[in-house]
Amino acid sequence: MPTSDVTAPAPDPAWLEVALAEARTGLAGGGIPIGAALIGPDGTVLGRGHNRRVQDDDPSAHGETAAFRDAGRQRDYRATTMVTTLSPCWYCSGLVRQFGIGAVLIGEARTFGGGHDWLAEHGVRVTVLDDPRCVALMEEFVAARPELWDEDVGVAPGGRVGRAGGRGGVELPPPR
């Protein structure tokens, strides 16, 4: 557990609305519907963004990294919360630990299980809302664009999990 006396506040489920709006914006733009926001200790939205793999031709532009970059330089991340519509991949889970973000609020971990258990084991305050809107958004997207989802989670053509990807090497549910 963290020894720091600075901790993130209990997350407000309403913060998810910002991330969900970002996910929907991403979908409307032809992209992958994953949105995120970085929230300050007083509930201020420090940054927000969505996955831009398609829009920017950039596989490193995840929702969480977009929100993180949008927030600019922050002096201290311990009392901030990363809000994301989907369980964060290893890359974004690594970002949370690299910068010492204190809490993660997750819309759902049903369609994809990333690194949230690992984060919790290392003292990050993790909350999974299991929001049906987030589940539906991903289920509909995966059904409509299975090849794009495979690309995002690092499943190479033919079904092999690519070395670089695998959102945490987690076995993915079969496309629905």
Ligand SMILES: [Zn+2]
């Ligand atoms: Zn990610």
